[in-house]
Amino acid sequence: MGRNTRKRRTPLATKIVAGAAALAVGGGGLVWANFYASAHEDHGGHNRTRSAGAQVATIDCPDIGQQIRDVPDRARGEVDGELATMDSQITNAYQRLATTRRAQAGDSRFVQNTILGPLKDRRKAIIDRIQLEINRAGGKADDNLDELAGCQGRPADQQNGGGQDGGGQDGGGQNQDDNGNGAAGPFADDFVDINDVEPNSRDLENGFAANGDGGSTGSFTAVCGVNENNLFNSDNLIVAPGVDNGAHHTHDYVGNQDNSAFSSDEDLANADTSCQNQGDRSTYYWPVLRLQDGTQEFDANDQGGGAEGNVGKILKASQAEIKFVGNQRSDVVAMPKFLRIITGDAKAFTNGVANANSSFSCTGFEDRQVTDKYVLCPEGSQVVRTSNFQSCWDGQNIDSTNHRDHVAFVQRDGSCPNGFQAIPQLQVRLVYDVPAPAVENGQVRNPYAVDGFPEQLHKPITDHNDFINVMDEDLMNEVVDCINRGEDCQ
Known part of the structure; x- marks a missing residue:
């Protein structure tokens, strides 16, 4: 699996090239x-x-x-x-x-x-x-x-056996139980059997579906593939424009095919798209899911990859379902072009859960959603990652200083906060064929985990998803009309 070539131009902000050398431990990993x-x-x-x-x-x-x-x-x-x-x-x-x-x-x-x-x-x-x-x-x-x-x-509130003094080589050698990343997570306590998750128990304030039986009940599905073009990088155009490796972890991309930290709005508007509807050049991206099985990926020695503890085989989703839905209380209005939305928090392990919005489940068990654990699915069931985006917009801005204040989640009654108006809610459902990790005696072997900032220890609560709207005006109006008419379109 190869990295897509990315053009580089004069940065929009100060260009930062991660200068830290790959860590001098086994496999470029990290140690406790x-x-x-x-x-x-x-x-x-x-x-x-x-x-x-x-x-x-x-x-x-x-x-x-x-x-x-x-x-x-x-x-x-x-x-x-x-x-x-x-x-x-x-x-x-x-x-x-x-x-x-x-x-x-x-x-x-x-x-x-x-x-x-x-x-x-x-x-x-x-x-x-x-x-x-x-x-x-x-x-x-x-x-x-x-x-x-x-x-x-x-x-550490959770620890792996390799983190004990006797578990690894003195002076920073790789621990035998560290899954190749020096015990930087995940750990056995980061996993839960889906059968042990109570139905309808997800308790975060964020991320519940905006649509319901009233208001605007239609939907629009964007068919954009599962990153068949192998477009990966560790940039983040929303948070760190003009900064190489601004995410410190690798992203999957579908939709827009000109995603790098140096892409301008004009670049996005003129790019190719993987979406069936060529009027949708939106960029949909999320951290890759990896199986920590010792596989040396294309980025095994790179910043954003193995040099920052993101190791193992990149798992491509078998399904990437991208859907826009309505609002329980009202019609929706069109999103402005180049609107940027981040849902979830890549730093939720250290920041706390205020902006967390992750959801893991298993096919056949999707009434059971968990926010702070990876799930162990029974044989024949697949891992599901779900993100329901903010669907209220301040009516003025396509971004904000902290990349959050210009949008909001619906309130418990389905309405938008004062001063905000309802826009189509983006829902992303990713399905993966993941070999079930072995969890025994407080140890986990061959776990899967989302990529993340190294200091976040691959915690599941750090899962997140990103979107830039680059639909043309005609398509966005079609999406809004479909949703407000109560129809299901694509």
Whole structure:
């Protein structure tokens, strides 16, 4: 499976090329780190009590991108570039954490002095630049952002046998039970038997279907394939335009065939599409699902791939069902061209679940949806990933500073919040033939997992999905009319 060639041009924002070398452990993987923190250590302005010898799995940093608001348009590119630099800093700090286990064992202050302290200083410098860029462009930066510069070491709430002191080679060798990624997840506790999931028990506020028996009851299905063209990259055009490897994990793409961090709206509008309806040049993309079976993929040694803990065989969906539906309470209006929507949160493990919107299930059991576990399906059943997007729009903006405020989920009664209007809700259902992992004695062998930022430990709660509307006006009007008439079209 090969990487598609991507053209490179002058970046829209500061171009960041991930400079961290592939980790010098078996298979380019990552290893667990022990963090011997003293009690009442101060991390990032928060007084945290930690027991001596607490095991740290990852680095937890406040998400600056979700905290800033009202960035002037002419500063957006610079701010996005600075935030991407900050993501790279966290990745590099995590890699440092993961490859210094022996040093940490011998020095109770090693993590604070050599990783977290310098990381805070680097983040503070970026925050200062972001504030300056916003103010220069005529905005007013939040003076309190400096309080978010500090990060903390996060102890493991789940652990693999390879994470214990005796489980791996001293000095950062690959653990025998690490699935090729140095015990960067997933772990046995990240999986649940679908039979143990209660029907209709999904409890997140986000992501329930917007359509129902009232309002606009039709649907429009976009038939766009399952990435037969093998279009993969680790860019993120929405969050990090102009930044190479802005996602730090690999995406699948269907629909628009000119997806890279350097694609302009004009490029998207003029690109080829994998959709049957050639009026739909929208870009639909999501993190790839991998089977951690030791397969050396095309990106095994690349940033975004194996060099950042995303290892194993990329599993292509056997079905990628893309559907737009209506609203329970009202007709829908047309989406503006180039509207950008992200659903879910690639950093939900450290950010918390406020923006999480993942759903895993099995064919034949889809009344059982789980948000924070991967599912173990019975023989003959396939793994299902479902994303129901935000379907309320502020009526003005195609994007926002944090890439969320311009859209919203419907409320519990199916209506949109005040000031928002209903648009067609995008629903993406991905089905995979996945060999069931073996989970025995607290260990998982050959697990599957979504790609993610390395410090997120491949947690299922970090699953997410992205969309840029590039339908032509005639097709978008057809979608709206079909939904509002209560018909099912494609």
